[in-house]
Amino acid sequence: MGVANKNAKAMTPQQQMEFAVTLKREPSMSSSCNSTPLHPRSSQDADLGDDDGTPVGATLDVYMGDADPFPLPVDSEHKARKMKLFSFAPPHMLAFHLSWFSFFATFVSSFAPAPLLPVIRDNLDLTGRDIGNAGTASVAGSIASRLVIGALCDLVGPRYACAFLLLLTAPAVFTLASVSTATGFIVSRFLIGLSLGSFVTCQFWMSSMFSAEVVGTVNGTTAGWANLGGGASLLIMPLVYHLIEGPMGFDRFVAWRIAFVVPGFIQVLSALLVLVLGQDLPDGNYQELKVKGEQNTDTAWKVIFYAVINPKTWVFALSYGYCFGVELTVDNILTSYFFDRFDLPLHTAGVVASTFGLANIVTRPFGGYLSDWMAQNLGMRGRLWALWSVQTAGGMACIFLGRIGHLAGTIVVMIVFSCFAEMAAGATFGVIPFISRRSLGVISGIVGAGGILGAVLTQLIFFTSSAYSTETGISLMGIMIICCTFPIIGVYFPQWGGMLRPASTSPSATEEAYYLREWSQEEQRQGMHLASLKFAENSRGERGKRVAPQPVLNPMSSSATLALGAGVQYKMA
Amino acid sequence: MEAYSHFAIGLLLCSVMLCGHLSQGLQRFSELKNSLILEYVAKNGTKAGEGTISVTWKLDTAAVSAADAAFADYKNVHIKLCFGAVSQVDRAWRKTNDLLSKDKTCPYEMGAQPYTPEGGSITWTVTKEIPFAFYFIRAYVTNTAKEKIAYGQTSNKQRTTNLFTIEPITGRHASLDIAAAVFSAFSVISLFGFYFGEKRFIKKG
Numbered sequence: 001m002g003v004a005n006k007n008a009k010a011m012t013p014q015q016q017m018e019f020a021v022t023l024k025r026e027p028s029m030s031s032s033c034n035s036t037p038l039h040p041r042s043s044q045d046a047d048l049g050d051d052d053g054t055p056v057g058a059t060l061d062v063y064m065g066d067a068d069p070f071p072l073p074v075d076s077e078h079k080a081r082k083m084k085l086f087s088f089a090p091p092h093m094l095a096f097h098l099s100w101f102s103f104f105a106t107f108v109s110s111f112a113p114a115p116l117l118p119v120i121r122d123n124l125d126l127t128g129r130d131i132g133n134a135g136t137a138s139v140a141g142s143i144a145s146r147l148v149i150g151a152l153c154d155l156v157g158p159r160y161a162c163a164f165l166l167l168l169t170a171p172a173v174f175t176l177a178s179v180s181t182a183t184g185f186i187v188s189r190f191l192i193g194l195s196l197g198s199f200v201t202c203q204f205w206m207s208s209m210f211s212a213e214v215v216g217t218v219n220g221t222t223a224g225w226a227n228l229g230g231g232a233s234l235l236i237m238p239l240v241y242h243l244i245e246g247p248m249g250f251d252r253f254v255a256w257r258i259a260f261v262v263p264g265f266i267q268v269l270s271a272l273l274v275l276v277l278g279q280d281l282p283d284g285n286y287q288e289l290k291v292k293g294e295q296n297t298d299t300a301w302k303v304i305f306y307a308v309i310n311p312k313t314w315v316f317a318l319s320y321g322y323c324f325g326v327e328l329t330v331d332n333i334l335t336s337y338f339f340d341r342f343d344l345p346l347h348t349a350g351v352v353a354s355t356f357g358l359a360n361i362v363t364r365p366f367g368g369y370l371s372d373w374m375a376q377n378l379g380m381r382g383r384l385w386a387l388w389s390v391q392t393a394g395g396m397a398c399i400f401l402g403r404i405g406h407l408a409g410t411i412v413v414m415i416v417f418s419c420f421a422e423m424a425a426g427a428t429f430g431v432i433p434f435i436s437r438r439s440l441g442v443i444s445g446i447v448g449a450g451g452i453l454g455a456v457l458t459q460l461i462f463f464t465s466s467a468y469s470t471e472t473g474i475s476l477m478g479i480m481i482i483c484c485t486f487p488i489i490g491v492y493f494p495q496w497g498g499m500l501r502p503a504s505t506s507p508s509a510t511e512e513a514y515y516l517r518e519w520s521q522e523e524q525r526q527g528m529h530l531a532s533l534k535f536a537e538n539s540r541g542e543r544g545k546r547v548a549p550q551p552v553l554n555p556m557s558s559s560a561t562l563a564l565g566a567g568v569q570y571k572m573a
Numbered sequence: 574m575e576a577y578s579h580f581a582i583g584l585l586l587c588s589v590m591l592c593g594h595l596s597q598g599l600q601r602f603s604e605l606k607n608s609l610i611l612e613y614v615a616k617n618g619t620k621a622g623e624g625t626i627s628v629t630w631k632l633d634t635a636a637v638s639a640a641d642a643a644f645a646d647y648k649n650v651h652i653k654l655c656f657g658a659v660s661q662v663d664r665a666w667r668k669t670n671d672l673l674s675k676d677k678t679c680p681y682e683m684g685a686q687p688y689t690p691e692g693g694s695i696t697w698t699v700t701k702e703i704p705f706a707f708y709f710i711r712a713y714v715t716n717t718a719k720e721k722i723a724y725g726q727t728s729n730k731q732r733t734t735n736l737f738t739i740e741p742i743t744g745r746h747a748s749l750d751i752a753a754a755v756f757s758a759f760s761v762i763s764l765f766g767f768y769f770g771e772k773r774f775i776k777k778g
Contacts, residue, residue, distance in 0.1 A: 118666070122704035123744050127663040160768060167764040171757030177749045251701045253744025261756070268760050275767045285771075340666050343675075466663050 070282065078282035080210050083218055091282050095209045098278045100222040102162050102270040103202040106195035107229025108236065109173050109263040110138050111357075113189060115237045115335045115350040116256045120185070123253040130182040132464025135332040137190035139325075139455045145197030146449045157286030158205035159278050162198055166271035169195040173264035177257035195267070199448050202226065208281055217368065220426050224364030227422070230331040231357020236262065238350040306518045307439035307446060315487045316428060316435070317447045321454020322484040323391050323424035326398070326477060328455035331357055333463055334414075337470050342407045352411060359418045367426025379544030380434065380496035384488060387427040388499060391485040394420030398478030402471040421481075425451075434493075434539060437532040438518045454484075496542050503543070511536035600673045600720060605713075608637040609650070609725025613710050618740045622701045628652050628683065630712050630725060631692025637723070639690040646716040647688040647723065652695060653711050655679035657728065657736040660706035669732070673721060678732070679711055688714060699739055707736040 071089040072080040080092040087093040113120060113134070121131060145165070152161040172191035179185050203219050210218045240262050245255035280286045307313055334353035338344045344352065367390065374382030397417035404410050428447070435443055458480070462473035492498035494509040503509060515536045519529035610633045615626040630650060632642055655678050661667045670676045681703060684695040709728035713721045728735045 121664075121666070122702075123741070125705045128665055129663055156768075163764060163767070167760045170760040171753075174753040174756045174760075177753045178745060180743055180745060251742065251744065253701065253742055254746065254749070257744055257749055261752075264756060268756070268763075271760075272763065336666075466665065469665070 074282065079208070080282070083210065083221075085221075090277070091279050092209050095205055095278055096218065096222065098270070098274045099158075099162075099202045099205045100225045102166060102274050103198045103222065103226035104229040104232070105263070105267045105270040106166065106169075106198050107226055108233040109169070109267050110189075110193050110196055111230045111233045111331050112173075112237050112260060112263045113138075113176070113185075114332050115234045115346070115353070116241055116259065117336055118339055118346055119241070119252050119256045123256070124180065124182055124185055126182050126185065128466050129464060130186065131336075132459060134182075134186045134189045135329070136456050136459040136464065137186050138193040138332070139196065139328050139452050139459070141190045141194040142196030142199075143449045143452045143456070145194045146200050146452065147445055149197040149200045153201055153204045157280035158201045158208065159274055159280050159285065162201040162205070163271045163275050165195050165198050165201065166267050166274075170264050170267045170271070173260055173267060176260045196452070199223070199226075200445055203444060205278075205280070217365070219429060220365045220368035223429070224360045224362075224422070224426065227327070227360035227364060227425075228358055230328070231354040231360065233263065234331070234335055234350045234354035234357065238347045242347060303439045303442050306436060307442040310436055310439070310443070312435045312491055313443050313446055314450075315491055316432060317450025318454070318484050319387075319391060319488055320425065320428050320447050320451040321457070322481045323394065323421045323428065324451035325454025325456075326394075326458060326481060327357070327418070327421050327425065328452070329458045329463065329477070330418075332459065333470060337474075338407075338410075341471065342410070344407075355411075356414055356418045359415065360422050363419050363422035364426040367423030367428075368430050369426075370423060371427040371430025375430070375542060375544065377544055380431070380493055380542040381499065381502075382544060383427070383431050383542075384491055384499045387424060387431060388485055388488045390420050390427060391424035391488075392482055394424055395478045395481030395485065398481055399475050400478075402473070402475030402478065434542060436518060437515050437535045493542075511539050511542075515539075601671045602673055602676060602724075603671055605721060606637060606723040607725060608633050608642065608723040609712050609714065611710055611712055611725045611727050613727055615708075615710075615737045617738050619699055619737070621699045621703045621739055621741045624699050624739070625696050626654075626683065626699065626710070627694060627696040628710055628712070629692065629694040632690055633725065642688075642690065642723075645722060647714050648717050649685055649715045650688050650693065651685045651713045651715060652683045652697075653679035653713065654681040654683055654703070654708050655711045655726070655728075655732070657707035657709055658732040659736070660708075661732075683710070701742050703739050703741055705739065705741045707738055709736055 070078065070080070070092070071087070072082050072084060072092050074080055083096070084093055088097055117131060120126065124130075126134075149161055149165065152164065155161075156164070169192055172188050172194075176185075176188050176192075179188055202222050206218045206222055237259060240259045241255055244250050244258050245252055248255075250258065331353075334356055335346075335349045338349035338352055339346060342349075370386050370390070371383045374386040376382075378385070394417055397413055397420055401410065401413045401417055404413055429444075432444060432447055433440060458477055461480075462468070462477050463470065468476070489499050492501055493514065494504045494506070495511050495514055497503035512533060515532040516524070516529055519532065523529060609630050612629045613626060616624070619626060630652065632639060637645075656667050658669075661669065661678075667677050667680075669678045681700075683697040686693045686695065709726060709732060711724055711726035714723035716722050
């Protein structure tokens with residue numbers, strides 16, 4: 001087995017990781033994120049030290065000797081390179097399960113009031129406007145918390161950042177039992193909604209535990225499974241409520257208050273499990289590791305700057321708002337829609353509406369998979385086409401959803417709409433990792449926050465005032481989805497092309513040129529751009545099967561040749 | 574042959590229309606006869622769970638004579654608590670709809686009695702599920718097939734006069750508030766406990 005050599009030690013951990021990932025590429029392999037789920041990497045494990053073009057001094061697997069082998073194959077940073085779905089082995093897979101479950105718990109809490117609204121609106125004498133504002137508030141807080149929580153992760157580690165969010169918002173869940181006015185209700189939902197920032201801790205923790213090959217799949221799976229919380233709460237809460245109101249014989253106005261103990265408990269329990277069982281990094285916790293090792297940290301302002309000036313960030317922040325954001329809005333209104341328009345009993349309305357969120361278990365990971373699959377043959381253009389067409393189809397399904405007047409048709413169209421909207425959310429994060437290498441974290445945060453902003457805007461515009469009925473609001477929302485997906489047509493990568501334009505044939509249109517434009521000459525002299533360079537080489541798969549122009553000479557690059565499995569060779573002079 | 578087919582189609586159409594007319598789903602409030610007089614005793618702010626409302630109803634002989642009522646098969650009288658117009662504003666789940674099957678004005682049943690020409694009365698204790706709102710009372714007369722055929726109400730047609738309020742239970746209990754406070758405190762304390770505990774543990778070890 002390979003051993004980390006002296007050359008490798010001279011590099012920063014970041015560079016070590018990038019070297020570890022530069023391997024013989026095959027057409028079936030997509031670049032770093034959103035790889036085919038559970039795709040076996042046996043060919044990589046076997047390749048060590050032969051002349052397949054891997055750079056001199058590269059490390060592949062790192063074997064710890066008899067000291068403490070990890071249960072999964074790891075790279076030089078001890079990040080897992082594979083995912084074993086049903087394993088709970090520490091540290092990687094245990095972190096995976098703790099991470100998605102804690103994020104899931106915040107979804108359950110945030111959407112718990114929605115299925116009980118018919119009872120709550122009577123108890124608190126809410127108007128339609130109050131309910132709309134509460135729904136908006138429940139997701140509005142997470143915009144700020146998602147932008148801020150990244151910094152907290154850097155400071156105290158993802159474990160404590162996650163526990164911080166969950167344990168400090170759990171009081172808001174418990175004290176819902178004491179609310180007696182509309183204002184109190186809206187404030188409570190706002191505070192509970194802050195916990196949705198755990199999206200960032202979840203993705204951050206997964207990126208710390210899993211290498212670039214599987215991090216996309218892992219991110220998509222954790223986000224998709226956590227989104228189930230929206231649907232699960234529509235199932236759980238009416239059940240709990242009926243248990244308390246029926247067999248236990250409490251009054252309606254008391255029963256719903258008691259019912260909120262359940263999501264509160266789930267949240268506290270998951271946070272405590274994260275603290276007790278989890279660890280920040282494969283090697284240990286932040287507090288322990290802070291003493292040893294230095295990190296090549298970037299400047300926060302620079303990273304934010306390069307995220308903000310990139311127009312692609314804003315295109316996808318907008319489009320994510322109208323796939324994921326729309327999903328959140330619909331979670332909020334669907335039970336009441338079935339209860340009020342089709343006269344379904346509360347429990348049944350909750351069950352039917354819950355299928356919308358529950359579809360996430362397969363649809364979101366499938367969206368990421370679809371993105372990868374399109375990329376195999378069509379590269380980035382395929383990814384963009386997949387995302388645009390799936391999201392636009394979702395918009396059209398949404399327009400129909402509002403128009404249908406009978407129950408069976410509504411359920412069918414609702415399922416179709418949920419599939420498309422959630423696949424689009426998964427496919428979005430098949431494109432995000434390629435927008436920028438330097439500012440990936442901030443861009444993920446902005447896009448994530450944009451998703452929530454979309455939910456807030458949609459709730460405010462279409463479902464708060466009594467100007468139009470819920471069904472009209474749904475149809476108008478469908479039109480808005482199609483309009484906000486439109487800008488994706490304009491997204492263009494010079495080296496890969498856009499939806500309507502092929503890649504530029506200019507010799508300077510290369511991956512290296514694209515990713516290195518974020519680094520100034522001074523920074524390149526200091527060698528800060530090496531990770532981006534490695535990433536650029538790894539992302540060559542986004543060209544699909546097209547023959548590419550020769551890449552621009554870069555003296556700092558250490559690859560002599562890079563052999564693609566398709567037989568295309570790139571010679572670096 | 575043509576005459577037969579015409580006749581068959583005509584019969585089919587007629588029966589469909591008749592069925593439609595008789596089916597409850599298509600019955601409209603505007604078609605009901607206002608033939609009951611209601612009187613009630615209810616204070617403003619009647620307490621849910623304790624307070625009572627008494628309602629007396631009788632046939633309005635000026636509108637419908639007793640004989641006509643018997644002929645129309647007046648069978649039962651259902652007395653319902655209904656939302657006044659002011660409590661329906663911005664609350665689409667309480668909307669009035671002329672189609673009786675979709676009407677949500679009168680969700681709470683106070684009582685049901687067999688119809689007699691002399692009338693009747695009930696006294697109803699307000700149940701604990703009643704929310705705060707401005708209410709009036711309406712009584713529906715149903716026939717043997719359980720369809721509504723007549724009504725009477727204490728308010729005017731726009732449901733704006735003669736409204737009274739009911740004071741609901743808050744649903745809050747001291748024990749619930751205390752439990753919420755205890756769980757919240759546990760949650761916050763455990764966070765800081767873990768954080769500082771780990772710090773100290775690392776310093777020692």
